[in-house]
Amino acid sequence: MPLALLALAIGAFGIGTTEFVVMGLLPQVSADFHVGIPTAGLLVTGYALGVLFGAPLMTAVGTRVPRKRMLMLLMGLFVAGNLMSALAPTFGLMLVGRIVTSLAHGAFFGIGSVVAADLVAPEKKAGAIATMFTGLTVANVVGVPLGTYIGQAAGWRVTFVVVAALGVVGLLGMAKLVPPLPRPEGVSLRHEVRALRNPQVVLAMAMTVLGFGGVFAAITYIAPMMTRVAGFSEGAVTWLLVLFGVGMVIGNLVGGRFADRALMPMLYTTLGGLAVVLAVFTVTAHNEVLAAVTVLLVGALGFATVPPLQKRVLDQAHGAPTLASAVNIGAFNLGNALSAWLGGMVIAAGFGYTSPDWVGAALATSALALAFCSAGLERRTTANEAAAGASSRADAALITR
Numbered sequence: 001m002p003l004a005l006l007a008l009a010i011g012a013f014g015i016g017t018t019e020f021v022v023m024g025l026l027p028q029v030s031a032d033f034h035v036g037i038p039t040a041g042l043l044v045t046g047y048a049l050g051v052l053f054g055a056p057l058m059t060a061v062g063t064r065v066p067r068k069r070m071l072m073l074l075m076g077l078f079v080a081g082n083l084m085s086a087l088a089p090t091f092g093l094m095l096v097g098r099i100v101t102s103l104a105h106g107a108f109f110g111i112g113s114v115v116a117a118d119l120v121a122p123e124k125k126a127g128a129i130a131t132m133f134t135g136l137t138v139a140n141v142v143g144v145p146l147g148t149y150i151g152q153a154a155g156w157r158v159t160f161v162v163v164a165a166l167g168v169v170g171l172l173g174m175a176k177l178v179p180p181l182p183r184p185e186g187v188s189l190r191h192e193v194r195a196l197r198n199p200q201v202v203l204a205m206a207m208t209v210l211g212f213g214g215v216f217a218a219i220t221y222i223a224p225m226m227t228r229v230a231g232f233s234e235g236a237v238t239w240l241l242v243l244f245g246v247g248m249v250i251g252n253l254v255g256g257r258f259a260d261r262a263l264m265p266m267l268y269t270t271l272g273g274l275a276v277v278l279a280v281f282t283v284t285a286h287n288e289v290l291a292a293v294t295v296l297l298v299g300a301l302g303f304a305t306v307p308p309l310q311k312r313v314l315d316q317a318h319g320a321p322t323l324a325s326a327v328n329i330g331a332f333n334l335g336n337a338l339s340a341w342l343g344g345m346v347i348a349a350g351f352g353y354t355s356p357d358w359v360g361a362a363l364a365t366s367a368l369a370l371a372f373c374s375a376g377l378e379r380r381t382t383a384n385e386a387a388a389g390a391s392s393r394a395d396a397a398l399i400t401r
Contacts, residue, residue, distance in 0.1 A: 002119045002120070003177045004115065004116075004119055004177055004178045004179060005116055005119060005128060005131045005132055006173070006177060007170075007173045007174045007176070007177035007178045008071075008112045008115065008116055008131075008132040008135070008174075008178070009131060009132055009134050009135030009138075010135060010169065010170045010173040010174070011071065011075055011108060011112070011135065011170035011171075011173065011174060012108075012109070012112070012132055012133060012134075012135030012136040012139070013135035013136070013138060013139045013143060013166065013170065014075075014078065014135075014139075014143075014163065014166035014167045014169070014170040015078060015104070015105055015108060015109070015135075015136065015139075015170075016135060016136035016137070016138075016139030016140060016143065016144070017139040017143030017144055017147055017163050017166055018078070018082055018101055018160070018163045018166075018167075019047060019105065020139065020140055020144045020241075021143065021144045021147035021148060021151070021159060021163065022043050022044060022047075022098070023044065023144075023219060023220055023222060023223065023241075024144065024145075024147075024148035024151070024222075024223055024237050024238065024241050025147075025148060025151045025152075025156045025159065026040045026041065026043075026221075026223055026224070027040075027223055027224070027227075027234065028151055028152065028155075028156045029043065029091075029094075029156055032156070033090070033091035033094070035091055037221070037224055037344075037347070038344035038345075038347060038348050039091075040091075041220060041221070041340050041341075041343070041344045042095060043094065043095060043098050044216070044220050044336060044337070044340040045336075045337045045340045045341050045344075046095045046098050046099050046102075046337075047098045047099065047101065047102040047105075047333070047336075048102070048333035048334065048335075048336035048337030048340065049099075049102075049333070049334075049337045050098070050099040050100075050101075050102030050103055050105075050333075051102045051103075051105040051106040051329065051330050051332075051333035051336075052106070052330040052331070052333050052334045052337065053330070054102055054103035054104070054105065054106050054107065054330070055105075055106025055107055055110055055326040055327055055329050055330035055333075056106075056323060056326060056327050056330065057103070058074065058103055058104070058106070058107035058326070059106075059107045059110055059111065059322060059323050059326035059327075060323070066180065067111055067114075067115055068174065068178045068179070068180055070107070070111060071108060071111060071112065071115075071174050071178065072171055072174055072175060074104040074107055074108045074111075075104065075108070075167055075170050075171040075174065076171060077100065077101075077103060077104040078101055078104040078105075078108075078167045078170075079164050079167040079168055079171070080100065081097050081098070081099075081100035081101025081102070081103070081104070082097070082101055082160050082161075082163045082164035082167060083097075083160070083161070083164045084096065084097030084100055084101075085097030085098055085101065085160045086157045086158075086159075086160035086161045086164065087157070097160075102333070105329070105333070106326050106327075106329040106330045106333065107326050107329075109132075109133075109136075109325075109326070109329040110322065110323070110325040110326025110327070110328070110329045111322060111325070111326065112132050113129050113132065113310055113314065113325045113329075114314070114322050114325050115178075116128040116129050116131065116132045117129060117311075117314060123260060124260065125260070125311055125314070126255075126256050126257075126259040126260040126263075126307045126308065126310075126311040127256045127257060127260055127307075129256065129307050129310050129311060129314075130252050130253060130255065130256020130257070130259075130306075130307040131256070133252050133256075133303075133306055133307065133310075134249065134252060134253070136248075136252075137245060137248035137249040137251075137252045137303055138245070138249060139245070140241065140242075140244055140245025140248050140249075140299070141242055141245035141246055141248075141249060142245075143163075143166065144241050144245060145238045145239070145241045145242045145245070147159045147162065147163065148237065148238045148241060149238050150162060152234065152235070152238075193323065196323065196324055196327065198316050198317065199377065200312075200316040200374060200377065200378065201313055201316045201317055201324055203370055203373065203374040203377070204309060204312045204313045204316060204328065204374065205313065205327065205328050205331040206331075206367075206370050207267070207271075207305075207309060207367045207370045207371055207374070208305075208309045208313075208328055208331040208332055208335060208367075209331045209332075209334045209335040209338065209367075210335060210363045210364065210366045210367035210370065211270075211271050211274065211302075211305050211309070211335070211363070211364055211367035211368075212302065212305065212306075212331075212332045212335040212336065213334075213335030213336065213338045213339040213360070213363040214274055214275065214278055214302070214335075214339065214360040214361065214362075214363040214364030214367065215274070215298060215299075215302030215303075215335075215339075215360065216335065216336040216339040216340060216343075216360075217278070217339035217340075217342060217343045217356045217357065217359040217360030217363060218278055218281055218298055218343075218356055218357050218360045219244060219295075219298065219299075220336075220339065220340040220343055220344075220356070221343055221344075221347065221353060221356050222237065222240060222241070222244070222295070223237050224353050225285055225353040225354060225356075226240055226285075226291060226295075228353055229285050229286060229352075229353050229354055230285055230286065230287065230288050230291040231288060232288060232291075240291075240292060240295050243292055243295050243296045243299070244295050244296065244298065244299040245299065246296060246299070247295070247296040247297060247298065247299025247300035247301075247302075247303070248299040248300070248302070248303040249303075250299075250300050251270075251299060251300035251301060251302065251303035251304035251305075251306075252303045252304065252306060252307065254300075254304055255270065255303065255304035255305060255306060255307045255308055256307035258308075259307045259308035259311055260311075263308045263311065263312060264308075264371065264374075264375050266304070266308050267305060267308050267309070267312075267371045268368065268371060268372075270301050270302075270304040270305045270308075271305060271364055271367050271368040271371060272368050273297075273301045274298070274301040274302055274305075274360075274364040275361050275364035275365040275368060276361075277294060277297045277298055277301060278298065278357050278358075278360040278361040278364060279357070279358065279361040280294065281294045281298070281354070281357040281360075282354045282355075282357045282358060285353075285354045285357065286354075306332075309328065310325065310328060310329075313325060313328040335363070338363075339356070339359060339360060339363060342356070342359045343355075343356030343359055343360075346358075346359060
């Protein structure tokens with residue numbers, strides 16, 4: 001494994017910690033700022049929307065900057081945003097800090113995915129992307145539970161100071177381990193934008209929004225759902241997040257391995273399984289043991305979709321993958337924002353803390369339908385191209401006669 005992949009994983013670890021740790025701290029933040037749980041959920045929605053819009057913006061800015069330098073600048077922005085969140089005197093300013101932090105997220109993973117894929121042979125690209133995202137998933141096993149524990153024991157502000165320190169470690173790791181990476185020759189912002197017009201790229205991003213949104217419809221409100229429905233204590237939320245993180249690690253590695261072999265069948269399996277598990281979660285959430293098992297499965301099935309979806313975007317972008325890759329990271333977070341908002345809406349409407357699970361199941365089912373549509377479109381395109389090629393060869397044969 002190239003050491004540069006380790007450096008990218010370190011940065012991903014810091015970003016993953018700050019993205020997900022707030023979910024376990026929603027009750028504390030809500031009480032501190034005297035806002036309701038659905039309002040506190042805007043910290044998830046705002047972050048996700050910041051990633052959505054920040055990904056193309058920061059990537060466009062970075063087209064004239066060498067990739068290593070851009071990755072380091074993004075980590076510096078990440079550190080600044082977390083310190084703003086830690087010191088915020090009001091909920092509004094904390095939300096601003098979260099949005100500043102999120103601006104680094106999409107471009108980091110977008111550029112990092114391209115770098116990771118370029119460091120290995122073509123048949124190992126999904127595995128390399130999965131290696132980088134391992135930092136994100138391990139954050140949910142180590143960083144998020146530890147951050148949740150620190151937040152519950154010493155205050156949520158301390159958690160964000162620690163996360164900022166993680167960002168400094170990631171910055172130093174990239175400075176040391178990532179080799180100098182010049183800007184790609186012959187690829188302009190115009191080429192990158194043109195790649196976004198590919199229908200297959202658009203379909204892959206739509207699958208990302210809906211599929212990953214299914215995960216976060218349930219997980220955004222895991223703290224109130226597990227404490228007020230399943231009967232867990234607040235302290236147990238930390239261990240439930242560990243289970244979710246373990247599922248993420250397993251799913252990410254399995255997804256990376258099998259996406260290099262059979263990408264679309266992997267998506268059919270994971271999206272279909274995710275839809276079923278989220279629907280079942282409405283029942284299992286009433287039992288502590290079954291709820292814990294379901295949290296593990298949601299993490300595994302949800303993150304098994306990440307390497308194949310990211311690789312599909314890179315494959316379909318045809319030589320101009322950087323912006324498409326970053327926008328797809330934004331699509332993951334659009335799914336987060338959409339599901340967090342819809343989950344908050346159904347809770348606020350009085351449907352209960354398990355109602356976001358139904359929202360998630362519907363989103364995952366929609367993503368599965370798009371996966372079948374994408375495969376069908378690909379088959380028709382391939383058949384048309386083959387027919388056109390055969391016709392051209394026949395015409396050439398007639399001319400030679």
